Amino acid sequence: MELKVKNFNLKDTITCGQIFRYEEELDNSYTVILTDRVINIKQDNDYIYFTSNIEDNLKEVIINYFDLEYDYDSINNMLINNNSELKDIINYSKGLKMINEPKLEVIISYILSQNNRVPQIKKALDNISKCGGEKVIFNNKEYYLFPTIDNLKKLSIEDFRRLKCGFRDKYLYEFTHSDFDIDKIDKLSSKDALDLLMSMKGIGEKVASCILLFGYHRFDVYPIDTWVKKYMKDEYNITTIKDIKLFCDKRYKEYSGLVIQYMFNYKRNKD
DNA sequence: CGCCAGGTGCGAA
DNA sequence: TTCGCACCTGGC
Numbered sequence: 001m002e003l004k005v006k007n008f009n010l011k012d013t014i015t016c017g018q019i020f021r022y023e024e025e026l027d028n029s030y031t032v033i034l035t036d037r038v039i040n041i042k043q044d045n046d047y048i049y050f051t052s053n054i055e056d057n058l059k060e061v062i063i064n065y066f067d068l069e070y071d072y073d074s075i076n077n078m079l080i081n082n083n084s085e086l087k088d089i090i091n092y093s094k095g096l097k098m099i100n101e102p103k104l105e106v107i108i109s110y111i112l113s114q115n116n117r118v119p120q121i122k123k124a125l126d127n128i129s130k131c132g133g134e135k136v137i138f139n140n141k142e143y144y145l146f147p148t149i150d151n152l153k154k155l156s157i158e159d160f161r162r163l164k165c166g167f168r169d170k171y172l173y174e175f176t177h178s179d180f181d182i183d184k185i186d187k188l189s190s191k192d193a194l195d196l197l198m199s200m201k202g203i204g205e206k207v208a209s210c211i212l213l214f215g216y217h218r219f220d221v222y223p224i225d226t227w228v229k230k231y232m233k234d235e236y237n238i239t240t241i242k243d244i245k246l247f248c249d250k251r252y253k254e255y256s257g258l259v260i261q262y263m264f265n266y267k268r269n270k271d
Numbered sequence: 272c273g274c275c276a277g278g279t280g281c282g283a284a
Numbered sequence: 285t286t287c288g289c290a291c292c293t294g295g296c
Binding site: 017110113114115116117118120121171201202203204205206207210223225226 | 275276277278279280
């Protein structure tokens with residue numbers, strides 16, 4: 001199946017740190033595990049080509065997952081008009097979309113991320129999926145969907161430890177056995193949402209920010225990672241997280257989360 | 272070996 | 285309120 005796109009960069013969108021469970025294939029396509037299916041997707045200029053083990057609504061699923069109907073162009077133009085210093089990084093990063101990743105998977109992923117490395121996080125997520133997720137055969141390979149909350153509840157602390165989650169085992173167990181209402185977050189202000197997330201063990205400010213930005217499209221909440229730090233130091237000689245946040249909130253307001261993604265993408269790929 | 276990574280919880284001051 | 289430290293795991 002194919003779809004015409006404009007201002008979409010598949011590679012940047014998939015590889016800029018939003019999701020963990022994807023593979024780059026030899027033909028430069030990507031295989032990505034979504035909620036209910038596995039897809040393979042490839043871009044050639046203004047077209048994306050995709051296949052899946054499930055064809056039902058595939059186009060709609062792709063459009064939703066890669067956020068292709070959200071109007072990034074207007075926001076980008078507005079940002080550049082108000083902040084001319086953003087011209088370079090936005091032109092470099094335009095085509096980067098914020099993925100609509102399943103919320104439960106985002107939460108589990110970022111609980112795993114504390115004091116951890118990306119390959120290790122991915123391995124733990126794969127282990128968890130193998131244990132409680134539905135098996136999918138796609139292009140003669142086995143994949144495992146991310147488990148439902150009911151299946152995650154079947155895992156003990158020892159199971160999480162065995163699945164290489166490390167000391168985060170107890171946080172995962174407590175979260176999955178809590179009465180945390182994943183959809184309630186959408187009804188809260190960003191501050192209340194942050195507080196609610198941070199009331200859970202293993203979720204601090206950084207992890208909560210990642211969850212809200214990547215899982216809930218809250219562009220006014222965002223983490224500051226090493227690449228953004230590097231960018232802000234090199235461009236403005238601003239070094240503390242507090243000052244970086246003050247700077248971004250003042251200039252980029254409710255779109256700061258989007259801007260820091262552009263900074264991240266620019267700084268990390270420009271070397 | 273020791274160090275550290277997409278931080279956080281905890282006890283001590 | 286702030287500070288220092290321990291923490292699974294595995295790659296360097």
